């Protein structure tokens with residue numbers, strides 16, 4: 001069953017741009033330019049693209065904040081712009097850069113407000129709150145005013161708030177932005193659980209490819225308001241011939257090391273950066289380095305989404 005359906009959806013904005021010293025001209029911006037796709041129940045889909053691609057405009061239409069200029073749009077059977085109250089019961093929204101929690105109130109009070117707003121039955125509210133508190137480790141924070149929470153704690157608080165009413169669809173806009181490694185891992189573990197065990201359909205906008213890699217079976221790339229790729233992450237890497245980077249700290253500085261299947265792209269003292277194809281596992285490269293050189297530390301870095309997309313275009317242009 002499709003939970004999100006878009007059929008030739010378009011959204012244009014009219015902007016006034018300067019034309020000469022005094023004149024201003026009207027110009028039309030096609031933010032979303034004929035989107036057609038469906039997202040099935042229980043899918044977790046990454047929705048990515050360069051700045052200005054039309055991601056936010058899509059999410060705003062899916063949440064009923066913006067009305068499409070043309071086309072048909074349904075979320076859990078509801079027309080978002082026309083049936084906003086019915087929609088609110090079926091969706092949860094988390095924006096990494098903004099909070100939906102009450103700044104001066106303790107977390108617990110924001111949740112209580114959500115309970116009343118969504119008219120969540122007592123038993124369900126208690127069970128959902130208990131589950132979120134446990135999985136997101138919120139127990140010690142429930143009585144803390146939101147303004148005193150760290151960014152990672154606040155994000156965990158926001159995730160709980162978005163899920164107390166059991167929405168069928170969860171929109172996430174940069175949910176791990178600015179978080180440290182530990183907080184990112186907690187958020188991702190929780191989202192995996194919500195998607196896998198609760199069957200919540202997730203649409204995730206992010207600039208962090210690790211979010212996609214760890215959570216999404218499907219990724220859609222949008223550019224200039226159109227879908228330019230729809231498939232698995234491996235396919236996206238393959239289309240763009242992209243590379244991951246293994247960063248190794250050796251016991252001492254040495255000339256570029258030689259490792260099969262990888263090439264050194266940068267050296268800084270004892271630290272070296274090795275690029276290898278993104279579809280391949282890092283394990284053999286790590287094993288080769290460890291067998292030949294004294295290793296102190298290592299980490300694997302995903303390519304930037306912008307680089308993957310840029311490479312994808314380069315391939316299309318060449319092919």
Ligand SMILES: Nc1ncnc2c1ncn2[C@@H]1O[C@H](COP(=O)(O)OP(=O)(O)OP(=O)(O)O)[C@@H](O)[C@H]1O
Nearest residue numbers: 013015029031049050051052053054055056057058
């Ligand atoms: N209210 C608006 N008025 C005029 N133009 C707009 C408006 N909202 C968006 N746009 C334009 O529509 C296009 C798509 O913007 P949108 O915010 O959807 O992109 P995005 O993919 O979310 O980008 P980012 O990654 O930077 O958030 C851009 O060219 C933007 O300038």
